[in-house]
Amino acid sequence: xxxxxxxxxxxxxxxxxxxxxxxxxxxxxxxxxxxxxxxxxxxxxxxxxxxxxxxxxxxxxxxxxxxxxxxxxxxxxxxxxxxxxxxxxxxxxxxxxxxxxxxxxxxxxxxxxxxxxxxxxxxxxxxxxxxxxxxxxxxxxxxxxxxxxxxxxxxxxxxxxxxxxxxxxxxxxxxxxxxxxxxxxxxxxxxxxxxxxxxxxxxxxxxxxxxxxxxxxxxxxxx
Amino acid sequence: xxxxxxxxxxxxxxxxxxxxxxxxxxxxxxxxxxxxxxxxxxxxxxxxxxxxxxxxxxxxxxxxxxxxxxxxxxxxxxxxxxxxxxxxxxxxxxxxxxxxxxxxxxxxxxxxxxxxxxxxxxxxxxxxxxxxxxxxxxxxxxxxxxxxxxxxxxxxxxxxxxxxxxxxxxxxxxxxxxxxxxxxxxxxxxxxxxxxxxxxxxxxxxxxxxxxxxxxxxxxxxx
Numbered sequence: 001x002x003x004x005x006x007x008x009x010x011x012x013x014x015x016x017x018x019x020x021x022x023x024x025x026x027x028x029x030x031x032x033x034x035x036x037x038x039x040x041x042x043x044x045x046x047x048x049x050x051x052x053x054x055x056x057x058x059x060x061x062x063x064x065x066x067x068x069x070x071x072x073x074x075x076x077x078x079x080x081x082x083x084x085x086x087x088x089x090x091x092x093x094x095x096x097x098x099x100x101x102x103x104x105x106x107x108x109x110x111x112x113x114x115x116x117x118x119x120x121x122x123x124x125x126x127x128x129x130x131x132x133x134x135x136x137x138x139x140x141x142x143x144x145x146x147x148x149x150x151x152x153x154x155x156x157x158x159x160x161x162x163x164x165x166x167x168x169x170x171x172x173x174x175x176x177x178x179x180x181x182x183x184x185x186x187x188x189x190x191x192x193x194x195x196x197x198x199x200x201x202x203x204x205x206x207x208x209x210x211x212x213x214x215x216x217x218x219x220x221x222x223x
Numbered sequence: 224x225x226x227x228x229x230x231x232x233x234x235x236x237x238x239x240x241x242x243x244x245x246x247x248x249x250x251x252x253x254x255x256x257x258x259x260x261x262x263x264x265x266x267x268x269x270x271x272x273x274x275x276x277x278x279x280x281x282x283x284x285x286x287x288x289x290x291x292x293x294x295x296x297x298x299x300x301x302x303x304x305x306x307x308x309x310x311x312x313x314x315x316x317x318x319x320x321x322x323x324x325x326x327x328x329x330x331x332x333x334x335x336x337x338x339x340x341x342x343x344x345x346x347x348x349x350x351x352x353x354x355x356x357x358x359x360x361x362x363x364x365x366x367x368x369x370x371x372x373x374x375x376x377x378x379x380x381x382x383x384x385x386x387x388x389x390x391x392x393x394x395x396x397x398x399x400x401x402x403x404x405x406x407x408x409x410x411x412x413x414x415x416x417x418x419x420x421x422x423x424x425x426x427x428x429x430x431x432x433x434x435x436x437x438x439x440x441x442x443x444x445x446x
Contacts, residue, residue: 011270016293036326036413037310039262041271047234048264048271052310052330070239087260087275089415094436097366098354099376103259107275131321141406143320153322171423183364184430186422188439190259192312195412200394207407213317216411 011111012164022165025060031108031165032057034218035086036134036192040064042075042082055084056126056133061157062110063117063126073154077116084110084158091189095172096181102168104187110163114156120147123155136219137212192218234334235387245388248283254331254388255280257441258309259357259415263287265298265305278307279349279356284380285333286340286349296377300339307333307381314412318395319404325391327410333386337379343370346378359442360435415441 007013007023014021022028032038038055041048051072056063062084066073076082090104117123124145131139145153172185194216197209230236230246237244245251255261261278264271274295278285285307289296299305313327340346347368354362368376395408417439420432 016290036315037312037328039264039273039275039308039310041262041264041273041306043266043269043271046266047304047334048266048306049334050262050264050273050306050308050332052262052308052328054326067239081270083264083271083273085262085273085275087262089260091418092259092358092439094358094361095365097368097372098350098362099368099372101354101357101361101365103277103357105260105275109273111270111272127321131324134324134326135315135317135411138317138324139321142318142324143401143404143406145320145322149320149322171421178366179425181366182427182430183366184422184433184436185426186420186432186436188358188420188436189418190415191418192413193416195314195414197409197411198394199407199409202402203408204405207405209409210407213407213409213411216315 007164009162012109012162014164014166020166020168022167025160027165028108028160028163029057031088031106032062032086034220035088038084038086040072040082040084042072042080044075054130054134056130058126058129060160062160063130063155063157065127065130065153065155068152068154070154073156076114076156077154079113081113082158089190091187093172093187094185096174096178096183096185100172100174102172104168106165106167108163108165110158110160112158112162114158117155117157120150123150123153126155127153135212135216137210141210230387232385235332235385237387237389243389243391245390250388251331251383251386252280254311254329255285255309257443258311261307261309263295263305263307265295265303267298277353277357279353281349281352283383285383286353286378286380288350288353288376288378291375291377293377296379299337299379300377302336304336305381312413314410316395316410317408319397319401319406319408323395323397325395327391329388329390331386331388333381333383335381335385337381340378340380343373346373346376349378350376358435358439364433
């Protein structure tokens with residue numbers, strides 16, 4: 001875990017277990033880059049709504065995209081307040097007491113209002129980056145978006161400004177009085193891992209499975 | 224995928240790609256039961272805030288828990304509107320065109336207001352269920368919560384009433400005109416898998432690693 005710095009706003013200060021808070025931009029970027037899915041919160045007529053979607057970080061911004069018809073994207077491009085949260089689950093933490101059970105995780109919470117990306121050039125760059133965020137190397141192979149496809153896609157940018165990371169690592173922490181109980185304690189690591197690729201049925205037999213598929217892994221930042 | 228039924232409220236009707244919507248309670252329960260983490264959205268002074276946390280389903284309710292000092296739990300126990308979303312990522316869907324790239328996933332969105340669980344007996348039952356939701360069998364081994372620990376924990380119940388599932392399965396769907404492009408297409412399955420357990424350093428060598436740790440897997444509902 002990298003050294004913590006100060007939060008850029010009180011709104012993203014980690015209040016529960018402050019020692020787990022981390023405001024270092026490199027830490028925040030690494031978590032955003034590893035996560036495949038983010039959860040976006042908006043307020044719709046007073047009701048919080050949380051929708052999972054794909055994101056990509058480029059520089060100091062996070063980009064979301066979607067169909068022009070999406071309620072989420074319409075709200076975001078109109079500049080509604082949003083919260084973008086990503087969570088990487090690293091393991092189950094089994095303490096001797098149920099009370100001190102926990103999980104090891106790395107999460108980022110980002111608050112802000114979006115900026116609609118208007119130019120085809122910027123949208124195109126973001127969509128390329130999005131494909132390579134999900135599976136590095138893919139944008140060089142896939143048929144990239146036509147102008148019509150770009151025009152049918154809404155892209156919204158969020159500054160990585162009001163953001164904080166929260167991280168738990170390491171073994172369980174038990175009460176002193178529980179340490180001698182004859183109960184197994186430790187960590188069960190968890191990770192997202194790929195299975196065997198399943199080629200599309202109609203795929204010509206002479207098209208080999210690319211190495212970015214067969215050797216797939218997520219980029220890992222410094223823990 | 225099970226047959227869809229009607230949504231119980233328009234607020235949870237799946238509007239983007241309605242064919243992916245599923246309102247069957249068994250489907251919704253199975254997704255909630257497999258997921259280890261949910262993302263809870265609340266509105267805090269007009270700002271949406273999305274926080275990852277652990278949940279457990281018991282019967283027709285989802286329960287969240289946390290410290291009495293948690294802002295999230297305080298908002299929830301006071302009956303603020305919430306959105307609880309869980310997402311299971313099943314695979315990357317690589318189409319020939321970047322535009323038709325997708326993910327296979329199963330998600331649930333649940334809207335509602337919480338009910339603070341007051342009685343120690345109900346809280347205790349929920350905390351047992353929570354431990355076994357994360358790792359089935361653990362509650363029989365761990366030192367279960369004392370009355371003080373139960374009193375220090377806030378538990379909030381949400382009815383699984385206004386809820387919908389959204390599911391994508393299967394291969395990529397490309398445009399007819401792209402089908403003959405010499406580009407690999409298919410699905411790369413992804414799943415959360417356990418690594419090797421790491422026993423706590425102070426653990427007595429004669430305490431064996433339980434089978435619920437060494438043979439850990441998530442319950443899987445019908446896809």
